[in-house]
Amino acid sequence: MASTRDRISRGSVSLLWALAGIVLIAILWELTKLLGTIIELPFSSSDRAMPHTHVHPHGIAIT
Numbered sequence: 001m002a003s004t005r006d007r008i009s010r011g012s013v014s015l016l017w018a019l020a021g022i023v024l025i026a027i028l029w030e031l032t033k034l035l036g037t038i039i040e041l042p043f044s045s046s047d048r049a050m051p052h053t054h055v056h057p058h059g060i061a062i063t
Helices: 004-038
Strands: none
Touching: none
16 A cells, blocks of 8 residues: 555655646647648647637637
8 A cells, every 4th residue: 555655655656747737738828829830730830729828727719
């Protein structure tokens, strides 16, 4: 049976991997938007279709 310290350690590592995955998704999102301004993509990468990642936590205002 694993000790409490081992469980906390494994949980910390899992949390760090989860946060790294979220950061990677945000980076790929922004790179897709950047690429969409350079070349035409088969989907819309406008600010209305794909808001920037810093807009998401504050909510999206549709005007």
